[in-house]
Amino acid sequence: QSALTQPPSASGSPGQSVTISCIGTSSDIGYYNYVSWYQQHPGKAPKLIISHVTNRPSGVPDRFSGSKSGNTASLTVSGLQAEDEADYYCASYAGSVTWVFGGGTKLTVL
Amino acid sequence: QVQLVESGGGVVQPGGSLRLSCAASGFTFNNFGMHWVRQAPGKGPEWVAFIRSDGRNKYYEDSVKGRFALSRDNSKNTLDLQMNSLRAEDTAIYYCAKAPDIAAAGFDHWGQGTLVTVSS
Numbered sequence: 001q002s003a004l005t006q007p008p009s010a011s012g013s014p015g016q017s018v019t020i021s022c023i024g025t026s027s028d029i030g031y032y033n034y035v036s037w038y039q040q041h042p043g044k045a046p047k048l049i050i051s052h053v054t055n056r057p058s059g060v061p062d063r064f065s066g067s068k069s070g071n072t073a074s075l076t077v078s079g080l081q082a083e084d085e086a087d088y089y090c091a092s093y094a095g096s097v098t099w100v101f102g103g104g105t106k107l108t109v110l
Numbered sequence: 111q112v113q114l115v116e117s118g119g120g121v122v123q124p125g126g127s128l129r130l131s132c133a134a135s136g137f138t139f140n141n142f143g144m145h146w147v148r149q150a151p152g153k154g155p156e157w158v159a160f161i162r163s164d165g166r167n168k169y170y171e172d173s174v175k176g177r178f179a180l181s182r183d184n185s186k187n188t189l190d191l192q193m194n195s196l197r198a199e200d201t202a203i204y205y206c207a208k209a210p211d212i213a214a215a216g217f218d219h220w221g222q223g224t225l226v227t228v229s230s
Contacts, residue, residue, distance in 0.1 A: 093215070
C-alpha cells in the first residue's frame with residue numbers, strides 16, 4: 001500500500017487556524033472511517049489526537065478537529081499556540097488488516 | 111495509565127537478527143491487539159505488524175513478511191518482535207503501540223521506542 005500524501009510544511013501565527021490535508025485513495029481514506037491523526041514533538045513518540053476521522057481522545061484540546069471528504073482527510077488546528085509546533089501524521093486503515101501513514105507535515109508557529 | 115516500554119534495540123550487521131520486547135502495564139493487556147510501528151530517521155511512521163488480543167492471528171507489512179515474527183505472552187503482559195535477515199532499510203525507531211477497542215481505528219498509545227540500526 002502507498003503512503004498517504006501530506007504537505008511537508010504548514011505554518012500560522014498564534015491565534016490563527018491552520019488546516020493540514022491528507023490525501024489517500026478509495027481503498028483507504030475514501031472507504032473507511034478509520035482516519036487518525038498523531039502529533040509528534042522532536043525526540044518524542046507520536047501521540048493520538050484524532051481518531052475515527054473526528055473524535056478527540058480525552059485530554060486533547062478542542063482546538064484540534066478532524067474531517068473527511070472523499071479520499072481526503074483534514075486536520076484543523078484553531079487558535080494556534082506555540083506548543084502546537086510539531087510534526088503531524090495522518091493514518092488510515094487500508095483493509096486486509098493493514099494500515100498506512102502519511103509522510104508528515106511540519107507545523108511551524110510563526 | 112497505559113505504559114509501554116520497548117527494549118532490545120541496537121546495532122546489527124545486515125543479515126543479522128534482533129529481538130525486540132515491549133512490556134505493557136496500566137490496562138488489561140489480553141483484551142487488546144498490539145502493533146509494532148517503525149519510523150526511519152526523518153520519515154513518517156510505517157506500520158510493521160499487528161497481533162490480535164489472543165495471539166492467534168498475526169499480520170505483517172509486505173516487506174517484513176517471512177523475516178519478522180510477532181508474539182505475545184498474555185501471562186506476562188509482553189509483546190515481542192523477532193527480526194531476522196535484517197536489511198539496511200530496516201533501520202528505524204521501533205515503537206510498540208496499543209490498538210483501541212476497534213482495532214482498525216489505529217494506535218491509541220505508544221511506547222517511547224527503541225532504535226534499531228542495521229549497518230556493517
